[in-house]
Amino acid sequence: MVNIAWGVLGLTAVLAYLLGAVPFGLVMARLFGLGDLRKVGSGNIGATNVLRTGNRTAAFLTLILDAGKGAIAVLLARWLAGDTAAQVAAFASFLGHCYPVYLGFKGGKGVATFLGTLLALAFPVGLAACAIWAAVAAAFRFSSLAALAAAGLSPVIAMMLGNGRYSLLLAALAVLIFLRHAANIARLRAGTEPRIGAKS
Numbered sequence: 001m002v003n004i005a006w007g008v009l010g011l012t013a014v015l016a017y018l019l020g021a022v023p024f025g026l027v028m029a030r031l032f033g034l035g036d037l038r039k040v041g042s043g044n045i046g047a048t049n050v051l052r053t054g055n056r057t058a059a060f061l062t063l064i065l066d067a068g069k070g071a072i073a074v075l076l077a078r079w080l081a082g083d084t085a086a087q088v089a090a091f092a093s094f095l096g097h098c099y100p101v102y103l104g105f106k107g108g109k110g111v112a113t114f115l116g117t118l119l120a121l122a123f124p125v126g127l128a129a130c131a132i133w134a135a136v137a138a139a140f141r142f143s144s145l146a147a148l149a150a151a152g153l154s155p156v157i158a159m160m161l162g163n164g165r166y167s168l169l170l171a172a173l174a175v176l177i178f179l180r181h182a183a184n185i186a187r188l189r190a191g192t193e194p195r196i197g198a199k200s
Contacts, residue, residue: 008081009085017093019069020070020095020100023102026045027065029053029058031058032058034055045107047112048143066108067115067116070112071116071117073093083165086121087169090120094110111133111150115133122166125161125163129151129153129154130150132150134146142195143196145193148178151178152178155170155171
């Protein structure tokens, strides 16, 4: 039974990773004729960089799909194999987005996928994280700052709302988000970080 359990978790991780690795930003950019997203703005494959092309529809679809792939991975894993598998799926789908095998392991920063997985894992916690993102983004107009605030506070929110079992996972994801945003943090400190909606 132990070997079977580990096998299920391993398979969950692989499948969630492959789903998370689907680069929907590039797909949307191609469908909308926006060119190679990796040569636009920051070169990132996420919704914020799609927005820099000026196409809000493509950016919105990228946001929904990047969040959705994380949420679907978590919900399917929980339905088929339980809560531990759901946490494995959350971490693996996030890694897939950040380090996609399809793009030579050069992916996005994982914010939408992080929020999608969090909404599926613990909806109240995810809702609170989304609210923090929205509030910081509205106040300061920096997507990166909003992401850092939402990710950094998510383990604390989980504990406050009675979902402390997810705190370790969320702390690990927050660390990865901060690492993926190292360049953004440097630009924020230097005052050169582009604001939300700024075109390339």
